[in-house]
Amino acid sequence: MTPIFLMEYVILKNYVTQTVSQKRSMIQSQCQQLVDQISQSGYVHGNESTQVDKQMRQLANLYNGRLIVVNSNFRIIRDTFEIDEDKVIISEEVLESFLGTDSSNYNADSQFLELTIPIRDQETKEIEGILIVSVSTEDVSEGRAAISRIVWILQLVLSVLICAAAFYVARILTRPFGKITRSLEEVRGGVIEGQEISIPDYTETQLLSEAYNRMLRRMKLQEDSRQEFVSNVSHELKTPITSMKVLADSLLAQDNVPVELYKEFMGDIAEEIDRENKIITDLLSLVKMDRRSSDVNIQETNINQLIELILKRLRPIAAKRSIELVLESFKPVIAEVDETKLTLALSNLVENGIKYNKDEGWVHVSLNVDSKYFYVKVEDSGIGIPEESQEHIFERFYRVDKSHSREIGGTGLGLAITRSAVLMHHGAIKVYSREGEGTTFTVRIPLKYTA
Ligand code: ADP
Numbered sequence: 141m142t143p144i145f146l147m148e149y150v151i152l153k154n155y156v157t158q159t160v161s162q163k164r165s166m167i168q169s170q171c172q173q174l175v176d177q178i179s180q181s182g183y184v185h186g187n188e189s190t191q192v193d194k195q196m197r198q199l200a201n202l203y204n205g206r207l208i209v210v211n212s213n214f215r216i217i218r219d220t221f222e223i224d225e226d227k228v229i230i231s232e233e234v235l236e237s238f239l240g241t242d243s244s245n246y247n248a249d250s251q252f253l254e255l256t257i258p259i260r261d262q263e264t265k266e267i268e269g270i271l272i273v274s275v276s277t278e279d280v281s282e283g284r285a286a287i288s289r290i291v292w293i294l295q296l297v298l299s300v301l302i303c304a305a306a307f308y309v310a311r312i313l314t315r316p317f318g319k320i321t322r323s324l325e326e327v328r329g330g331v332i333e334g335q336e337i338s339i340p341d342y343t344e345t346q347l348l349s350e351a352y353n354r355m356l357r358r359m360k361l362q363e364d365s366r367q368e369f370v371s372n373v374s375h376e377l378k379t380p381i382t383s384m385k386v387l388a389d390s391l392l393a394q395d396n397v398p399v400e401l402y403k404e405f406m407g408d409i410a411e412e413i414d415r416e417n418k419i420i421t422d423l424l425s426l427v428k429m430d431r432r433s434s435d436v437n438i439q440e441t442n443i444n445q446l447i448e449l450i451l452k453r454l455r456p457i458a459a460k461r462s463i464e465l466v467l468e469s470f471k472p473v474i475a476e477v478d479e480t481k482l483t484l485a486l487s488n489l490v491e492n493g494i495k496y497n498k499d500e501g502w503v504h505v506s507l508n509v510d511s512k513y514f515y516v517k518v519e520d521s522g523i524g525i526p527e528e529s530q531e532h533i534f535e536r537f538y539r540v541d542k543s544h545s546r547e548i549g550g551t552g553l554g555l556a557i558t559r560s561a562v563l564m565h566h567g568a569i570k571v572y573s574r575e576g577e578g579t580t581f582t583v584r585i586p587l588k589y590t591a
Pocket of ligand 1: 488492493496520522523524525533534538539540541545549550551552553554555556579
């Protein structure tokens with residue numbers, strides 16, 4: 141708004157300066173003729189001139205003002221108001237004018253413009269008198285007031301227009317955010333489906349809506365995977381219970397059950413209980429891995445010893461099927477790791493190497509190190525993993541051959557746990573496998589842990 145009021149000040153000031161200056165030039169040029177006549181007629185030396193008198197009266201009428209002629213003795217020889225004739229006038233302007241300076245004085249308060257014009261001798265060019273012209277400038281003030289009124293109306297109209305435009309623009313600018321807010325409210329209320337937004341209004345909102353949509357898609361994926369996980373968990377936990385129920389029911393339905401059958405069924409029920417137990421243990425491990433890093437217990441650990449311990453524990457299981465379990469460790473490795481989690485991760489790999497192997501096969505574990513990472517390779521001579529399954533084996537509950545895996549006690553959670561543990565250490569895991577020939581898992585983990 142300030143510029144609008146500044147505009148009023150500038151317009152009015154300009155108008156007054158312009159009009160006063162125009163008026164001044166006009167008076168100066170018109171009076172110049174009079175001054176010429178005065179000097180020609182010897183008026184200042186006392187000569188009468190009706191011509192000069194007439195012209196002075198005309199000009200006084202024209203300007204609605206007063207004309208005074210002063211001679212070189214500072215005496216007023218003619219005053220169109222006829223009140224100060226024969227009086228002596230010594231003012232700053234008159235003195236300056238006798239020294240050759242034209243003076244002009246505009247008084248805005250009392251609304252008049254006063255000019256002094258020197259009267260020069262035609263030949264000597266010496267100043268022999270002064271013409272003083274006082275002109276009313278009421279018309280300038282009236283003009284100024286009229287313009288002021290127009291400017292005021294203009295200001296009002298402009299202010300209203302600017303306010304309206306600001307309001308309109310603000311509404312347009314904030315409209316896109318309304319869409320996002322509405323969508324956010326709905327997402328908060330639990331509706332993720334179909335909430336993607338498109339706000340191509342400006343680049344910023346376009347980028348914002350794209351970022352928002354990306355976030356929404358990630359949330360959808362997470363929600364889908366959470367739902368899938370819950371339904372998988374329920375299914376996996378129910379299976380052993382269903383088996384137990386069937387076994388128990390069939391025992392209850394028969395009278396005089398032979399002890400052998402009774403024992404056999406009870407043995408089966410015990411197996412199912414073990415299985416249920418294993419699934420729950422694995423699930424708890426997985427949940428622990430997924431927790432934030434505050435749960436991590438990082439310590440400097442001797443990795444050679446850690447792997448040796450894993451192999452020592454698994455050797456009896458391998459021995460049952462005459463599977464050879466060998467550790468090749470090239471250098472001593474000390475690294476900052478969570479011992480429990482890394483043990484679980486590597487145990488799963490070696491256990492799988494044994495589980496999915498042929499009798500009299502082998503599992504080779506090797507440990508290597510460079511300046512930044514240590515590398516564990518678990519190689520087996522087992523059944524291998526079909527090409528199309530390789531990208532899925534790290535998913536929770538994924539098993540290549542459900543019945544085979546179940547038979548040998550797999551839950552489908554082992555590799556998911558391993559992958560989570562490796563990622564928690566900011567490491568990487570890869571699989572190479574050929575069906576019928578064997579499988580190799582490589583794990584790379586940084587020697588220094590970064591939170
Ligand atoms: P599980 O508890 O069934 O072993 P994992 O998550 O450990 O689950 O492994 C997922 C699936 O990947 C297994 O069911 C198996 O089919 C396959 N798999 C894992 N490791 C090996 C391996 N060394 N050789 C062949 N197949 C493997």
